[in-house]
Amino acid sequence: MNGNVHKRVHALIGVFLKSPQLKDRITRDIEKTVQLSLSSWMDKSRLVYLQDETKKITFEILVRVLLSIGPGEEMDLLKGEFEEFIKGLICLPIKLPGTRLYKSLQSKEKLLKMVRRIVEERKMDMEKTEEKDLPNDVIDVLLRDAGESAGTHCIPLDFISGNIIEMMIPGEETVPTAMTIAVKLLTDNPTALARLVEENMELRRRKDHGCEKYAWMDYMTLTFTQNVINETLRLANIINAVWRKALKDVKIKDYFIPEGWCVLASFSSVHMDGINYENPYEFDPWRWDKTGAAVTSNIFTPFGGGQRLCPGLELSRLEIAIFLHHLVTTYRWVAEKDEIVYFPTVRMKRRLPITVAPLQQ
Numbered sequence: 001m002n003g004n005v006h007k008r009v010h011a012l013i014g015v016f017l018k019s020p021q022l023k024d025r026i027t028r029d030i031e032k033t034v035q036l037s038l039s040s041w042m043d044k045s046r047l048v049y050l051q052d053e054t055k056k057i058t059f060e061i062l063v064r065v066l067l068s069i070g071p072g073e074e075m076d077l078l079k080g081e082f083e084e085f086i087k088g089l090i091c092l093p094i095k096l097p098g099t100r101l102y103k104s105l106q107s108k109e110k111l112l113k114m115v116r117r118i119v120e121e122r123k124m125d126m127e128k129t130e131e132k133d134l135p136n137d138v139i140d141v142l143l144r145d146a147g148e149s150a151g152t153h154c155i156p157l158d159f160i161s162g163n164i165i166e167m168m169i170p171g172e173e174t175v176p177t178a179m180t181i182a183v184k185l186l187t188d189n190p191t192a193l194a195r196l197v198e199e200n201m202e203l204r205r206r207k208d209h210g211c212e213k214y215a216w217m218d219y220m221t222l223t224f225t226q227n228v229i230n231e232t233l234r235l236a237n238i239i240n241a242v243w244r245k246a247l248k249d250v251k252i253k254d255y256f257i258p259e260g261w262c263v264l265a266s267f268s269s270v271h272m273d274g275i276n277y278e279n280p281y282e283f284d285p286w287r288w289d290k291t292g293a294a295v296t297s298n299i300f301t302p303f304g305g306g307q308r309l310c311p312g313l314e315l316s317r318l319e320i321a322i323f324l325h326h327l328v329t330t331y332r333w334v335a336e337k338d339e340i341v342y343f344p345t346v347r348m349k350r351r352l353p354i355t356v357a358p359l360q361q
């Protein structure tokens with residue numbers, strides 16, 4: 001997506017995902033999903049593969065934010081087709097029955113049909129009612145814009161369905177990878193883990209004492225927890241680079257990039273440069289105490305920057321903070337030996353097997 005439509009859709013989605021109303025509401029949903037999931041890990045007298053389990057948590061939240069679908073048959077169906085679809089995003093480009101690409105395209109068709117039906121039903125409901133409540137999900141946001149600008153330059157319904165599926169891609173792998181890698185790095189750094197537990201326990205005690213619910217701001221203002229998130233994304237972000245194509249000749253500093261050339265902007269090169277970070281290969285959440293857990297700067301761009309800055313930035317930080325809070329204040333875990341793999345994408349070699357036990361109070 002490029003040009004004016006991109007700008008408009010990006011702005012609409014960005015405003016919605018950042019809105020305090022969404023964060024307020026989604027905090028409850030994230031807490032429920034995380035708590036339910038964590039408690040189920042103990043039922044199993046088997047190893048929990050963190051990389052797989054965190055994916056289940058974040059997919060549930062993602063489809064709630066995008067389409068307001070909750071757990072059940074419809075979500076399972078959507079998840080099944082989506083998993084088949086993304087397998088084909090990096091594969092041999094052979095489109096014959098039985099190949100990965102063929103199956104992936106078939107699943108994309110099914111996904112589009114499912115989402116289009118939901119969008120159409122929602123549109124009919126919207127036409128029946130004059131109420132203008134706050135939007136519930138991304139479908140609402142885009143449909144309202146399509147309705148408000150009808151006759152001018154509106155967003156077509158097919159485009160809305162396609163956009164919902166496109167948004168599932170950046171939202172699907174990124175957050176669970178960050179959650180999993182954070183647990184790995186904390187396991188290997190007991191001092192950092194102890195500080196994280198201390199900060200989160202302090203919040204939990206305050207909340208328990210006042211019998212208060214958590215607000216999204218409670219999680220976002222946990223300074224050390226946000227430092228841990230920053231440091232995790234600096235060291236091992238699944239999106240370690242982005243591609244850009246020069247639409248015209250460009251000169252950047254002393255480099256000339258001719259029209260049509262592609263450039264790979266490598267975030268990890270900047271994040272691991274000793275000029276920018278002292279001892280760059282060390283997991284040191286305290287380093288962010290000096291700079292503050294800056295969301296983005298020229299030397300810290302896990303969420304990209306400029307016109308394509310990730311609209312899911314704050315939602316992701318909230319999800320990871322809630323996950324870490326409930327994990328460290330309620331459970332203890334023992335991780336089996338595993339290592340971070342950086343190529344072709346960042347992941348755990350063995351999907352990070354752990355055993356989980358309740359915390360002895």
Ligand code: HEM
Pocket residue numbers: 006010062065166167170171172174175178233237238239242243301302303304305307308309310311312313315316
């Ligand atoms: C730790 C989690 C995440 C990381 C590290 C991350 C990182 C990024 C990066 C680097 C980009 C820029 C890509 C580019 O410049 O070409 C991006 C774009 C995007 N992200 Fe995220 N993301 C995360 C989570 C999410 C979530 C949860 C959502 C959805 C709810 C999301 C939705 C998007 C969308 C729609 C774009 C495209 C923006 C545009 O081109 O206008 N991301 N993300």
